Each structure stands twice: as structure tokens, then as C-alpha cells.
Amino acid sequence: MEFDSGKQQQNYVIPQLKLVASIVLCFILLSPAEAFDPLDPTGNVTIRWDIMSWTADGYLATVTIFNLQAYRNIIYPGWTLGWTWAKKEVIMTMVGAQATEQGDCSKFKLAIPHSCKRNPEVVDLMPGAPYNMQYTNCCRGGVLASWTQDPTTAVSAFQMAVGKSGTSNKTVKLPNNYKLLGPGPGYSCGPAKLVRATVYPTTDHRRKSQALMSWNVTCTYSQFLASKNPSCCVSFSSFYSDTITGCPTCACGCQNNDTCVKSDSKLLKLPEILNNTKKDNIPTTPLLQCTHHMCHVRIHWHVKVNYKDYWRVKIAIINFNYRQNYTDWTLVVQHPNLNNVTQVYSFEYKPVLPYDSINDTAMFYGLKYYNDLLMQAGPQGNVQSEVLMKKDKNTFTLKQGWAFPRRVYFNGEECMLPPPDSYPFLPNSAHQLPINISIMTACIILMLFSIW
Ligand SMILES: *[C@@H]1O[C@H](CO)[C@@H](O)[C@H](O)[C@H]1NC(C)=O
Ligand SMILES: *[C@@H]1O[C@H](CO)[C@@H](O)[C@H](O)[C@H]1NC(C)=O
Ligand SMILES: *[C@@H]1O[C@H](CO)[C@@H](O)[C@H](O)[C@H]1NC(C)=O
Ligand SMILES: *[C@@H]1O[C@H](CO)[C@@H](O)[C@H](O)[C@H]1NC(C)=O
Numbered sequence: 481m482e483f484d485s486g487k488q489q490q491n492y493v494i495p496q497l498k499l500v501a502s503i504v505l506c507f508i509l510l511s512p513a514e515a516f517d518p519l520d521p522t523g524n525v526t527i528r529w530d531i532m533s534w535t536a537d538g539y540l541a542t543v544t545i546f547n548l549q550a551y552r553n554i555i556y557p558g559w560t561l562g563w564t565w566a567k568k569e570v571i572m573t574m575v576g577a578q579a580t581e582q583g584d585c586s587k588f589k590l591a592i593p594h595s596c597k598r599n600p601e602v603v604d605l606m607p608g609a610p611y612n613m614q615y616t617n618c619c620r621g622g623v624l625a626s627w628t629q630d631p632t633t634a635v636s637a638f639q640m641a642v643g644k645s646g647t648s649n650k651t652v653k654l655p656n657n658y659k660l661l662g663p664g665p666g667y668s669c670g671p672a673k674l675v676r677a678t679v680y681p682t683t684d685h686r687r688k689s690q691a692l693m694s695w696n697v698t699c700t701y702s703q704f705l706a707s708k709n710p711s712c713c714v715s716f717s718s719f720y721s722d723t724i725t726g727c728p729t730c731a732c733g734c735q736n737n738d739t740c741v742k743s744d745s746k747l748l749k750l751p752e753i754l755n756n757t758k759k760d761n762i763p764t765t766p767l768l769q770c771t772h773h774m775c776h777v778r779i780h781w782h783v784k785v786n787y788k789d790y791w792r793v794k795i796a797i798i799n800f801n802y803r804q805n806y807t808d809w810t811l812v813v814q815h816p817n818l819n820n821v822t823q824v825y826s827f828e829y830k831p832v833l834p835y836d837s838i839n840d841t842a843m844f845y846g847l848k849y850y851n852d853l854l855m856q857a858g859p860q861g862n863v864q865s866e867v868l869m870k871k872d873k874n875t876f877t878l879k880q881g882w883a884f885p886r887r888v889y890f891n892g893e894e895c896m897l898p899p900p901d902s903y904p905f906l907p908n909s910a911h912q913l914p915i916n917i918s919i920m921t922a923c924i925i926l927m928l929f930s931i932w
């Protein structure tokens with residue numbers, strides 16, 4: 481190749497830009513956090529409004545929240561749903577939930593509305609709400625299981641009477657700007673879309689009734705929006721090595737490490753320290769046990785036994801938050817051998833099949849009334865299980881960290897894995913980075929091309 485010093489300057493800018501662009505692209509492909517969840521590509525929370533009847537100056541609506549995510553649940557203190565009215569609507573009454581603020585209702589003299597806010601926020605009632613305040617699928621403190629676990633507890637609903645809204649499908653305007661917290665940030669909602677009126681079976685199932693007007697809102701989750709740090713991390717050990725690979729230091733950020741408490745602290749004996757009742761609907765701040773990783777939850781994966789045709793892994797989930805019980809927790813693990821799960825002890829198990837072909841991901845969750853509740857940090861703050869997998873003789877190996885998971889999610893949040901060079905390794909094997917070879921190759925080819 482010959483260089484013409486006059487053109488050289490200009491000719492080299494574009495390849496350099498291409499190189500930078502491809503490096504950035506490779507970082508995005510190889511980075512663990514992504515806005516789109518490849519294991520649950522269509523996962524969403526759908527909110528459906530059904531107008532059931534017209535009233536003198538408005539309507540009676542049933543609002544239903546469906547958690548259609550495969551394995552992401554909504555934990556205590558639960559969901560908050562907000563929107564902005566299109567006109568001057570007010571909420572006259574509500575059952576099964578409540579608006580967090582009444583707002584300025586001074587214009588009303590006779591029937592005082594439940595809420596006059598232009599942008600109301602609604603929360604579920606707590607279990608044990610008075611009978612006349614209840615509604616079907618209400619009153620679980622806003623906690624929703626994931627759809628895979630239990631479709632009956634993945635749904636929440638409330639009913640409200642809306643005033644000053646118009647009283648026909650021509651005069652009602654759809655609310656805007658829907659917002660969902662579940663319980664923290666992370667969800668973004670699309671606009672309300674008119675859909676075919678929902679058909680309801682009546683209570684005796686002998687007749688069907690139909691809503692007068694229905695609309696849907698779809699909200700999707702992004703871990704990027706939720707928080708800049710992960711909330712969980714993963715540690716490893718194995719029968720073939722004394723190395724215990726702990727979670728990376730500050731895996732979940734160390735910014736709160738001056739507010740954490742030691743596990744033997746006398747403070748933990750004070751009931752008000754552990755009080756997680758929400759005040760004015762502000763989610764309680766976590767109270768973490770001091771650890772080097774500062775995560776809320778740690779997942780431990782121990783390669784326990786290597787049989788002739790099978791191998792066995794022990795999985796433990798440890799809670800480090802003194803103010804959080806995880807009801808209906810979920811654990812999702814990606815590992816090439818999870819397509820041959822033979823037996824799972826004391827956890828429920830379901831394969832996760834995002835594209836119907838790759839069958840290397842498993843979802844685990846607790847057995848009802850046995851270990852579906854991961855207790856707050858402390859002696860009881862852990863659950864564990866063992867998984868037996870049938871070896872595929874062509875791929876199974878204890879070398880190069882193969883026996884450890886590729887991705888781990890707790891409650892739908894991706895957990896930080898230890899750096900690959902710290903994995904427990906066989907005494908006489910060179911250990912290598914278990915990085916996705918195909919993406920690496922593609923990146924190298926891409927870089928070569930852009931240098932060209
Ligand atoms: C919401 O999720 C369900 C279940 O994954 C899916 O069938 C549906 O198409 C999704 N809706 C949207 C609008 O993405
Ligand atoms: C409005 O209601 C009328 C009568 O119930 C119905 O014929 C019409 O299709 C409805 N329009 C919409 C947009 O739902
Ligand atoms: C609206 O949401 C409900 C609940 O997820 C779903 O059954 C229905 O198919 C949705 N309708 C449309 C048109 O997306
Ligand atoms: C707390 O975090 C800071 C950085 O944010 C770090 O320098 C310090 O070592 C941490 N302290 C402990 C006890 O982990």
C-alpha cells in the first residue's frame with residue numbers, strides 16, 4: 481500500500497470513526513445490562529380499563545393490571561399506578577385500591593370525591609382491608625407474582641367511579657401519561673389504545689356481559705432505567721477446588737456502605753429499626769447488612785458432585801436486606817446444561833424458552849407455603865436447593881469455568897457475576913475467559929474490516 485501524504489489525513493478519519501463505532505457496538509453486545517430482555521422479549525405489564533356502566537356525569541370503570549412478565553415480579557411495597565386526566569375528571573369513589581392524595585376538592589359541596597388530582601396515583605390496599613373496600617384480585621399490598629409462577633396472583637384490579645368525564649364513548653377522552661412504579665422506577669408505559677370491548681363471563685358462567693368501552697396500556701421494564709447498580713451478585717465454589725469465588729467488591733455499589741449494619745449489631749434488636757411499614761407511600765429504604773459487595777441478595781452456585789452420567793449443583797439464595805421479605809421470589813439461570821435438568825429438589829422449576837429453540841435457561845421459584853418466602857436478612861434469610869443435570873458427553877467439562885452459569889437473574893434483575901479470571905479452576909488446567917466466542921470473533925472481524 482502506498483501513502484499519499486496529502487490525502488492521508490482525510491482518508492484516515494472515517495476508518496477511525498468506524499473502529500470506534502464497532503468497539504462501542506461490541507461493548508454493548510458483550511455488556512451484561514441491556515434495555516431489552518433477551519430472555520423475555522415480549523414481557524410487559526398490561527393495564528386494561530373497562531367502562532362497565534355510565535353514571536349521571538361519568539362512568540364506572542374496572543382497572544386490571546396484568547403482570548405478563550415471565551419471571552419479573554413486583555415486590556413489596558408494590559405497584560403505584562399514575563396517569564394524567566385528559567379533561568377535568570375526578571375520582572368519585574374507589575374500591576380495591578386508593579389514590580395516595582385527595583388533592584383540592586374545595587369546589588365540591590355535596591358528594592366529596594375520593595381524589596381531585598389531575599394526575600392521581602393509585603396504590604393497592606393491604607391484606608385485611610375492610611370488606612366493603614375490597615374488590616376481586618385486590619388487597620395484596622400491590623405485590624404481583626410473575627405470569628409463569630401463578631397467573632392468579634399476577635393480576636391486580638380495582639374499580640372506580642369517575643365524574644366529569646363525559647357519559648358516552650364519544651365524549652370520554654382516554655387519560656394520558658401513564659406511569660407505573662413496581663415498586664421502584666424502571667417501567668415506561670406507552671399511550672392508551674382503544675381495544676375491542678372486553679367480554680366478561682358473569683358470575684354464574686351462563687351468560688356473558690361486555691364492557692362498554694375498553695383501552696389497554698402496555699408498560700415495559702428496563703434495568704437501565706431502574707438503577708445504575710445491580711441489586712444482586714453471584715458467588716461460586718466447587719468440590720474440585722478450595723477457591724471460593726466471592727461476589728466482586730462493591731458489585732452493587734458502595735455508596736450506602738456507611739448506613740449498613742453489622743450482622744451482630746445490637747440495633748437489630750430494636751423493632752423500629754426493622755419496621756418496613758411504608759410512610760406516606762414512600763418505599764422504605766433498604767437496611768443492608770455490611771458486606772464487601774453491598775448487594776441486597778447473593779446467589780451461590782456450588783458444583784457439588786460429578787457422577788458418571790450426571791452432575792449436581794447446590795444453589796443458595798441469601799438475603800442481606802433486613803427490611804425486605806421476598807414473597808414469590810424467582811431465580812433465572814442460563815447454563816448450557818440446563819436443557820437436561822433431571823431433578824430439582826425443593827424448588828419449583830420451569831424451562832424458559834424465549835425463542836422456542838434455545839433451551840438453556842431455567843426458572844426456579846419457591847414451593848408454596850414451604851420456601852416461596854425468602855425471609856429478611858438474618859439466620860432465616862436464605863433458601864436453597866439442589867439440581868441434578870444429565871451430562872451431555874460432548875460438552876460437559878469442569879475446565880475453564882464451564883460448570884458455572886452464564887447469566888443469573890433474581891426477581892428479574894440481572895445479577896453481577898464474578899470476573900471470569902477468578903473462577904474456581906481445576907488444579908492443572910489453564911483457565912480461560914468464558915466469553916462468547918461467536919460475538920468475540922464477530923467483533924474482531926468487524927474491527928479488522930473497519931481498519932481496512
Ligand atoms: C405483553 O406480553 C404478553 C406475554 O408475553 C404478549 O403476549 C403480548 O404480546 C405483550 N404485549 C405487547 C403489547 O407487547
Ligand atoms: C360507541 O357505542 C356505540 C353504541 O353503543 C357503538 O355502536 C359504537 O361502535 C361505539 N364506538 C366506539 C368507538 O366504541
Ligand atoms: C389488552 O390487554 C389484555 C390483557 O393483557 C389482552 O388480553 C388483550 O389482548 C389486549 N388487547 C389488545 C388489543 O392488545
Ligand atoms: C465504602 O465505599 C467507598 C467507596 O464508595 C470505599 O472506598 C470504602 O472502602 C468502602 N468501605 C467499606 C467498609 O467497604
Ligand SMILES: *[C@@H]1O[C@H](CO)[C@@H](O)[C@H](O)[C@H]1NC(C)=O
Pocket residue numbers: 751752755756757758759
Ligand atoms: C412502623 O412505622 C409505621 C409508620 O411510620 C408506624 O405506624 C408503626 O407504628 C411502626 N411500627 C413499629 C413496630 O415501630
Ligand SMILES: *[C@@H]1O[C@H](CO)[C@@H](O)[C@H](O)[C@H]1NC(C)=O
Pocket residue numbers: 754756802803804805855856
Ligand atoms: C417477614 O415475614 C415474617 C413472617 O411473615 C414477619 O414476621 C416479618 O416481620 C417480616 N419482615 C419484614 C421485614 O417484612
Ligand SMILES: *[C@@H]1O[C@H](CO)[C@@H](O)[C@H](O)[C@H]1NC(C)=O
Pocket residue numbers: 818819820821822831833836839
Ligand atoms: C427443555 O428442557 C426441559 C428440561 O430438560 C425439557 O423438559 C423440555 O422438554 C425441553 N424443551 C424443549 C423445547 O426442548
Ligand SMILES: *[C@@H]1O[C@H](CO)[C@@H](O)[C@H](O)[C@H]1NC(C)=O
Pocket residue numbers: 916917918919
Ligand atoms: C453467543 O451469542 C450468540 C448470539 O447472541 C448466541 O447465538 C450463542 O449461543 C452465544 N454462544 C455462547 C457460547 O454463549
Ligand SMILES: CC(=O)N[C@H]1CO[C@H](CO)[C@@H](O)[C@@H]1O
Pocket residue numbers: 819820839870871872873
Ligand atoms: C444426554 C442428553 O440427554 N442430552 C440431551 C439434552 O437435551 C437436548 C435438548 O433438549 C437433547 O437433544 C440431548 O439429547
